[in-house]
Amino acid sequence: MKLWLGASLPNRCLMCHQSVSLPSTGICVTCLDSGLYQQPVCLGCGRGLQIQSRYCGTCQSTEPLLVISPCSYHQGLGRWVGSIKYRAQFAGLPALSAALVARIHKLEAAGFIHRPQVLVPVPLHETRLKARGFNQAWIIADTLSKRLNIPIETHSLVRSLDTQSQAGLTGKQRRKNLKNAFNLDDYFPYQRIALIDDVVTTGTTAKEIASLFERRHIHVQVWCLARAEAPGLLD
Template identity: 50%
Template sequence: MRKKVLNYNKNDKDVDVASMAWLAKISQWLHHFIFELRCSLPNRCLLCQQRIEQQGYQQSFPNRVLTGICQTCLVSGLYQTEVCLGCAKPLTRLQEFCGQCMASLPIKVIAPCSYHQGFGPLVSAIKYHRQMAALNVLSQQLAYRIQQLVNYGLIDLPQVIIPVPLHANRLGQRGFNQAWLIAKQLSELLDIPMDDQFIFRCQDTSPQAGLDGKQRRDNCHQAFALKAQQQYFNAKGSIARYQHVALVDDVVTTGTTINEIALLLKQHQIASQAWCLARAEAPELR
C-alpha cells in the first residue's frame, strides 16, 4: 500500500511539472502576441503626427515598443552636446561640471533632454492631463543616459531609486504621483530597487509652478522627513540601509525640491543624485 502511495505522489509531481512548463509556454506566447499587436496598432507621434516606425528600436530596448514620439522627433529633442550635471550648461568636452559648478559642486542632475527644447508640453501633459503616451519613451531615454554616464565614469549607480513624494492630500487630488511612475520604469530598466516609503512629504505645500526662487525655497523648507522605521536604522539610531540614492522627479527647474531632500539625506550621511525626464534650465542657458 505504501509503495502505491509513493508512486502516486511521483506521478502527481510529474503532472505538476508538465503543467508549469505548459503554462510558461502559454505565457511566453501571450507576451509575444501582445508585443506584436502593440507594434501593429496605429501609433502616431504626438509632435509631428507621423506614423511611428520602430526601425530597430528593440535592439536598444528589448521587448519595448516606441510610442508617443517618433525617432526623428526623439533625436532632435534630446541633448545634442554634453551638458553640465549641475546647471545643464552646454559643454565642449566630457566632464561632470562647468567651471562655475566646480566651485560649488551641486547635486548631479541627470536628464536626457531640455524641458524647453520640444518635450516640455509632453512632460507637462503627464502631470496635469494624465496623458502618459510619452512617459515610457522618455523614461527609456533617461535610463539610457544614466547608463551612458556610468560608462563614462561620471556617475555611479545608486543602491535604490526614490521617487519624490507627494503629500497625501495632493496625491488624493491628482490620483497618481508621476515621479513614482517614472521611478517604477527606471527600476525595471536598470534593475535597481525602488523604495517609496523611505521619504515622505510632511507638509502640504503649494504647487511650485509660478513661484520665484526664494518663494520655492520657503515653500519647500522642511517639507520632507524620513520614515522612522526600524528596518532603516541600526542599534545606534543611524541609518545603515542606504549610503547612495537617486531621487526621481519629472522635471528639475531651480532644483529647490531636490536640494531640500538632498540636504535632509546629507544629515544622515546619505549621498544623492537626481534623475528627471527633462531639465528646465535657467533662462540665460536656453
C-alpha cells in the first residue's frame, strides 16, 4: 500500500516545485542545469577557467589532489546536497549523482582524469554511524558504483577516532582534529582509487585520507556531489 501511494503522489522538483516526469525525480532538468558549473573550473582549487584544463596556473606548480564535482556548493544545489546528510532527504540524489557521472565521463573523455579501479567512501566512526543511521558517502558511492560499474571498497579504510565535527573549525583546527583519525589496512591491492564524499570544503579530510594511500604510491582523486570552494574563485 505504501509503495502504491508513493507512486501515485505527484513527483515535484525540490527547487521550483513543478511536476517532474517519471522516471526523473527530485530536481528537474532546468533547475539542475542552472545549478551546475557554468564554466570550466580547476580540478585542484576550483578556480574558474577560460578553457578546461586539469589545473590553473597556480595549481600547476603543486599539482594538488584532484577534486571532481559537478557544481559549487554555493550556487543553488548545495542546499540539497546538505539535506542528504543533515535531513536524510535523498530525493535529489539521483539527479545529483547523474550530474557527477556526466562530469566524470566528460573529464575522462578529455583525458584530464583516469577511471579508478575502486570507489572508497569516506568512513564514519562507528559511534557517529550508529547515531546518524547511515553514511551518506557510502550511499553516494553505491549509486556511482551501479552507474559506472566500479566496485566499492569499505573494509580497508576505517575511521579510528570519533572526532568532533569539522564545521566551524579553522584550517589549523581541522588538521589537528583529523590527525591520526583514519587507518588503512596493510593489504590494499589497488593502484587507483576515487575517494567519495558528499561535499569538499577545505579538503582537510580528503587530504588526510589521501596521504595514507599516497605513501603507498596509490593514486587518489576525490569525487563529490558539490565543492565549497574559497570565496571569489568563480568570479
